Amino acid sequence: MAVRKPPITTREYWAPGHAACAGCGCATALRLATKAFSEAMEEKYGDPNAFAIAQATGCMEVVSAVFPYTAWKAPWVHVAFENAAAAASGVEAAWKKLGRKGKILAIGGDGGTADIGMQALSGMLERWHNVVYLMYDNEAYMNTGIQRSSSTPYGAWTTTSPPGKYSIGEDKPKKWVALIAAAHQVPYVATASIGNPFDFVKKMKKAAKVDGPAFVQVQCTCPTGWKSPLEKGVEIARLAIETGVWPLFEIENGDIWNIKIQAPGGGAKVKREGGRVVAIEFKKPIEEYLKLQGRFKHLFKQPEAIDVMREQIKAMWRTIGVEVTLPKPEE
Amino acid sequence: MPIRKVMKANEAAAWAAKLAKPKVIAAFPITPSTLVPEKISEFVADGELDAEFIKVESEHSAISACVGASAAGVRTFTATASQGLALMHEILFIAAGMRLPIVIAVGNRSLSAPINIWNDWQDTISERDTGWLQFYAENNQEALDLILIAYKVAENEKVLLPAMVGFDAFILTHTVEPVEIPDQELVDEFLGEYEPKYAYLDPARPITQGTLAFPAHYMEARYTVWEANENARKVIDEAFAEFEKKFGRKYQKIEEYRTEDAEIIFVTMGSLAGTVKEYVDHLREQGIKVGAAKMTVYRPFPIEEVRALAKKAKVLALLEKNVTFSVGGALFQDFSRALINESEKPKIVDFILGLGGRDVTFKDLDEALAIAQKALNGEAVDEVNWIGLRKEIL
Ligand SMILES: Cc1ncc(C[n+]2csc(CCOP(=O)(O)OP(=O)(O)O)c2C)c(N)n1
Numbered sequence: 075m076a077v078r079k080p081p082i083t084t085r086e087y088w089a090p091g092h093a094a095c096a097g098c099g100c101a102t103a104l105r106l107a108t109k110a111f112s113e114a115m116e117e118k119y120g121d122p123n124a125f126a127i128a129q130a131t132g133c134m135e136v137v138s139a140v141f142p143y144t145a146w147k148a149p150w151v152h153v154a155f156e157n158a159a160a161a162a163s164g165v166e167a168a169w170k171k172l173g174r175k176g177k178i179l180a181i182g183g184d185g186g187t188a189d190i191g192m193q194a195l196s197g198m199l200e201r202w203h204n205v206v207y208l209m210y211d212n213e214a215y216m217n218t219g220i221q222r223s224s225s226t227p228y229g230a231w232t233t234t235s236p237p238g239k240y241s242i243g244e245d246k247p248k249k250w251v252a253l254i255a256a257a258h259q260v261p262y263v264a265t266a267s268i269g270n271p272f273d274f275v276k277k278m279k280k281a282a283k284v285d286g287p288a289f290v291q292v293q294c295t296c297p298t299g300w301k302s303p304l305e306k307g308v309e310i311a312r313l314a315i316e317t318g319v320w321p322l323f324e325i326e327n328g329d330i331w332n333i334k335i336q337a338p339g340g341g342a343k344v345k346r347e348g349g350r351v352v353a354i355e356f357k358k359p360i361e362e363y364l365k366l367q368g369r370f371k372h373l374f375k376q377p378e379a380i381d382v383m384r385e386q387i388k389a390m391w392r393t394i395g396v397e398v399t400l401p402k403p404e405e
Numbered sequence: 406m407p408i409r410k411v412m413k414a415n416e417a418a419a420w421a422a423k424l425a426k427p428k429v430i431a432a433f434p435i436t437p438s439t440l441v442p443e444k445i446s447e448f449v450a451d452g453e454l455d456a457e458f459i460k461v462e463s464e465h466s467a468i469s470a471c472v473g474a475s476a477a478g479v480r481t482f483t484a485t486a487s488q489g490l491a492l493m494h495e496i497l498f499i500a501a502g503m504r505l506p507i508v509i510a511v512g513n514r515s516l517s518a519p520i521n522i523w524n525d526w527q528d529t530i531s532e533r534d535t536g537w538l539q540f541y542a543e544n545n546q547e548a549l550d551l552i553l554i555a556y557k558v559a560e561n562e563k564v565l566l567p568a569m570v571g572f573d574a575f576i577l578t579h580t581v582e583p584v585e586i587p588d589q590e591l592v593d594e595f596l597g598e599y600e601p602k603y604a605y606l607d608p609a610r611p612i613t614q615g616t617l618a619f620p621a622h623y624m625e626a627r628y629t630v631w632e633a634n635e636n637a638r639k640v641i642d643e644a645f646a647e648f649e650k651k652f653g654r655k656y657q658k659i660e661e662y663r664t665e666d667a668e669i670i671f672v673t674m675g676s677l678a679g680t681v682k683e684y685v686d687h688l689r690e691q692g693i694k695v696g697a698a699k700m701t702v703y704r705p706f707p708i709e710e711v712r713a714l715a716k717k718a719k720v721l722a723l724l725e726k727n728v729t730f731s732v733g734g735a736l737f738q739d740f741s742r743a744l745i746n747e748s749e750k751p752k753i754v755d756f757i758l759g760l761g762g763r764d765v766t767f768k769d770l771d772e773a774l775a776i777a778q779k780a781l782n783g784e785a786v787d788e789v790n791w792i793g794l795r796k797e798i799l
Pocket residue numbers: 131132133134155156182183184185186187212214215216217218223
């Protein structure tokens with residue numbers, strides 16, 4: 075009898091027993107990312123284990139490496155909060171000198187990437203290290219107890235962007251690190267989501283296989299920080315894609331003019347010109363995404379704030395060359 | 406055959422790095438150390454040094470890359486000074502805590518504000534609690550030699566700690582002196598290939614490095630750094646002895662000069678030791694019983710050697726180019742610690758001088774001597790004295 079091949083390797087590098095919260099979408103992202111990496115290394119070098127990881131301080135670090143235990147079945151090093159990219163640069167240089175074949179995976183949260191680690195990331199990309207930088211974007215500093223980062227979306231509650239009489243919650247639009255990374259004209263940049271795991275795995279494999287630096291920004295849910303139901307992580311992430319909140323794209327060789335935008339699903343109508351996505355008419359209102367998360371609850375009392383959010387999302391899409399229509403919920 | 410070349414301490418440091426054959430170097434320019442990465446770039450460009458040179462975007466990334474590379478199991482090197490070292494501060498603790506034998510060459514420079522590029526020791530002194538070993542060079546030859554010795558000690562299995570070697574900004578970094586460049590074969594014999602015993606970021610034997618430790622384990626981790634520092638005392642002596650045998654130059658944690666029958670001993674570090682030795686000669690001609698002592702090793706603090714030194718004098722006059730607020734200088738605190746429980750001890754008088762590159766002249770030393778002599782005669786003196794202070798502009 076033919077045995078069906080599993081869709082992804084059964085090898086585990088991020089082992090069970092880590093201490094992430096139940097329902098943590100970032101833990102899922104790391105597990106998938108390392109599996110994808112392993113497959114890529116197997117295909118490229120014939121050795122599924124030909125990689126090492128350098129990771130920034132943050133939730134995913136503290137839950138996986140509590141002495142004397144470890145959740146890691148791959149060589150792994152943590153140095154500090156802001157320097158995963160720099161530490162990875164050093165590891166990569168050492169591997170080169172040791173004649174070791176393989177690729178280095180750097181991992182950082184949105185804080186360790188978009189804020190304090192931005193400089194080290196830019197340096198690593200610009201110096202062309204053979205490193206894939208994975209930014210797991212749970213849209214706030216979760217490890218220190220849910221403070222805003224520059225990757226926190228407009229309107230979100232965090233402990234340092236609390237809604238109040240004079241505050242809507244986070245009052246700045248989200249910073250899109252993938253576009254900043256692309257400006258370095260590196261071989262591969264992509265956004266991904268745990269709402270589309272197959273796509274995420276495909277992109278991680280692609281990133282792992284290019285020669286030179288690559289950057290992947292994956293949105294992953296955090297039930298603790300988003301105040302969302304534990305079991306709805308993937309559903310929420312998928313809604314982010316289907317409502318237009320989270321764009322999925324790839325940029326190769328820094329060619330921002332040739333950015334590859336993916337159709338979002340969820341009934342959205344995609345208009346192409348010469349194979350290129352130029353407009354998307356979304357069918358699901360962003361409210362469907364927002365309403366599943368306690369961090370946006372206060373916005374429903376101020377619908378004009380949600381309209382501001384819609385305008386910001388449109389502006390973000392316009393930056394990547396796409397005109398979008400975002401519906402309002404039916405009254 | 407060793408060759409002699411006239412060079413600046415920065416070049417001597419680059420030569421030391423070349424001889425030690427690090428596999429990864431990551432560095433960022435800062436006055437007065439800029440020439441170190443420049444010279445290393447030349448060595449790499451000419452194929453004289455087979456290393457990856459990561460031209461990082463900051464000192465923070467320089468040391469982070471060194472930590473990454475060292476965690477991957479290779480010998481690493483970097484150079485910096487002042488604000489650059491301060492920017493590394495956070496990662497210096499991490500390098501020591503992770504027991505990575507990285508070596509840094511530091512052109513000792515003052516810290517801002519006000520911005521000042523000249524010499525004092527505040528940069529390295531401010532890092533004395535990171536767990537790093539600290540050596541101070543008196544001249545360019547010592548800058549080269551101590552870097553080699555630093556590797557030897559740092560990579561010893563009983564130590565496994567990072568080390569910094571300081572040499573004074575401009576006084577040494579930019580001043581040429583004849584320096585003997587040892588034979589590569591001898592250096593290779595002295596240092597050997599760096600082959601870490603444990604698996605370092607090896608996919609065949611994956612390990613986790615840089616973990617989180619709960620209160621149940623953190624203290625023990627810190628204790629092992631303490632223990633490694635203690636172990637380093639003996640390892641340093643052994644390295645000095647082996648170095649002398651191989652290269653003919655003698656090093657001691659504390660080098661004494663004309664201390665026999667001295668009533669006052671001036672204690673200092675770095676290039677100032679040269680000035681002080683001359684000053685001692687000058688005083689001895691006048692029949693004044695003084696001696697000098699130079700601290701070559703500052704961390705681990707050579708407690709036993711300080712106690713032995715203290716037995717020889719009635720007054721220890723510490724000459725320091727750094728400030729530890731409320732205390733005086735850092736040496737004052739360290740010497741007090743070494744001597745506090747001794748039944749007989751000399752008076753210790755502290756002098757802060759030469760900050761931010763101010764020249765230390767015989768006139769300044771006369772000022773210090775006068776105070777030390779008062780102390781010798783049993784008169785009351787201030788414990789901490791700022792020498793050469795321009796009171797008229799205060
Ligand atoms: C220099 C420095 N500043 C602050 C911290 C405290 N800190 C540790 S993790 C963290 C937030 C991490 O946020 P993020 O990178 O988004 O990862 P997450 O915890 O969300 O997974 C902060 C502020 C630190 N470790 N180092």
